[in-house]
Amino acid sequence: MCGIIGIIAKGRAIDSIYPGLIALQHRGQDSAGAVTYEQTFHLKKGQGLVTTVFNPKNITRLNGNIGIGHVRYPTIGPGGVEDAQPFVLTVPYGIALAHNGNLVNYFKLKKEIIEKNLRYLNSNCDAEVILNILSIELSKQDLSRFNPDILFDALKGVYEKLIGSFAVVCIVAGKGLLVFRDKNGIKPLVYAQNNGEYAFASESVALDMLGFSDFKDVKPGEAIFIDENKKLFSKQIYEGKKATCIFEYVYFARPDSVIDGIGVYEARLRLGEELGKECLKFNIKPDVVVPVPDTARGSAQMVAEVLRVKHREGLIKNRYIHRTFIMPTQEKRIEAVRMKLNVIRSEIKNKKVLLIDDSIVRGNTSKEIIGLIRSAGAKEVYYGVYSPPLKYPCVYGIDMQTRGEFIARNKSIEEIKESIGADILIYQTVEGLINGVGIGDRGFCTACFTGNYPTELNDEFMEEIETDRIKIKRA
Ligand code: SF4
Numbered sequence: 183m184c185g186i187i188g189i190i191a192k193g194r195a196i197d198s199i200y201p202g203l204i205a206l207q208h209r210g211q212d213s214a215g216a217v218t219y220e221q222t223f224h225l226k227k228g229q230g231l232v233t234t235v236f237n238p239k240n241i242t243r244l245n246g247n248i249g250i251g252h253v254r255y256p257t258i259g260p261g262g263v264e265d266a267q268p269f270v271l272t273v274p275y276g277i278a279l280a281h282n283g284n285l286v287n288y289f290k291l292k293k294e295i296i297e298k299n300l301r302y303l304n305s306n307c308d309a310e311v312i313l314n315i316l317s318i319e320l321s322k323q324d325l326s327r328f329n330p331d332i333l334f335d336a337l338k339g340v341y342e343k344l345i346g347s348f349a350v351v352c353i354v355a356g357k358g359l360l361v362f363r364d365k366n367g368i369k370p371l372v373y374a375q376n377n378g379e380y381a382f383a384s385e386s387v388a389l390d391m392l393g394f395s396d397f398k399d400v401k402p403g404e405a406i407f408i409d410e411n412k413k414l415f416s417k418q419i420y421e422g423k424k425a426t427c428i429f430e431y432v433y434f435a436r437p438d439s440v441i442d443g444i445g446v447y448e449a450r451l452r453l454g455e456e457l458g459k460e461c462l463k464f465n466i467k468p469d470v471v472v473p474v475p476d477t478a479r480g481s482a483q484m485v486a487e488v489l490r491v492k493h494r495e496g497l498i499k500n501r502y503i504h505r506t507f508i509m510p511t512q513e514k515r516i517e518a519v520r521m522k523l524n525v526i527r528s529e530i531k532n533k534k535v536l537l538i539d540d541s542i543v544r545g546n547t548s549k550e551i552i553g554l555i556r557s558a559g560a561k562e563v564y565y566g567v568y569s570p571p572l573k574y575p576c577v578y579g580i581d582m583q584t585r586g587e588f589i590a591r592n593k594s595i596e597e598i599k600e601s602i603g604a605d606i607l608i609y610q611t612v613e614g615l616i617n618g619v620g621i622g623d624r625g626f627c628t629a630c631f632t633g634n635y636p637t638e639l640n641d642e643f644m645e646e647i648e649t650d651r652i653k654i655k656r657a
Contacts, residue, residue: 219353
């Protein structure tokens, strides 16, 4: 999972890209980068947070009114500096590209490109593969006179080759800004226009901060090109079945974002309401409902409302520690939980506490949190999770890609409860998840909960992805 932004502005694009990337920082903390165009590309990228990579000096040289930016969270490759995005190519046009997503057939495509001597690849990043395939498909077009249809026709070939999730922003040098979204729209991509300026981003929060409003979503399978005169061209490249990642609403996106017309905060409130109904079936009588901060706050409030018990902040988060889910190793995640969370004893001691969390992947973080609550003197600890048991790898860009890492894969709910040390464990149902997020909309990817993958996925692809992740996590 990564964050992308693309701007065609009146003034310097980087002046919007930089704050936009800060607004998207939660989507990836491994590397950051931006490229702008004015006569030539001006590129800066590196490892670390946006504020680490960019400084007043390098921002000064990123000239031009058109630009793209990226924050990275590695799901393919080890995530070294050579994998930082955007990538730049010079044939048949100068193209700079950044993407959010994960190609399921990345290893196959990479092998084909190398074996057929089509292009030299310098990274382990699937964005470089997308860029090269776009370049190869563009080279097949009649390039004697540029028009947006050349791009759209090339994209037909690109869509035929790519399997997986991709939301892409590109600069075509001297021509304009091109964006496209995979045929299922697994990854979000939103845009807005304001006074002759266009901005595209993974989440509406980035555009909100830049003063844009009236957001629209790039449709699944749609490509949009804004030329240098700020004229918009759009084409449906591929008709696919919408399958937006439901985990964006559960965990990943910021609560102040709107994805495909659904407010993330509102979705989390409804998820809490659905979980509250599940809790009623267990006939528990907690003294207090406490969210695992920050993601679970809205849901916990709704669970408390449904159960008619107090809602309190009993866990406080150190804001300067990054999200534990996206730490690369389990040891780092546990260490980060201890540094990240502390208890407010007065809200916990001698109480029956119902903790509300967004999800359980491996169970180690939940176990640590329950241990913290018990050590603060809780009488009983119940654990409510507002998503269903995670059992299946995500092959679309969230780093839970190996079958072995899910506690729910081979354990019953009773066994998970024992393993994490809860007195009672209550999960959301799949129906509750879909109803909570979508109010009846069924156009979601729910593969990590249900095993129903929206794209082609064979054993070979799955094994290649798993082998890569296992190798990297052991390194
Ligand atoms: S498998 Fe899960 S995390 Fe991955 S895209 Fe689908 S819903 Fe999102």
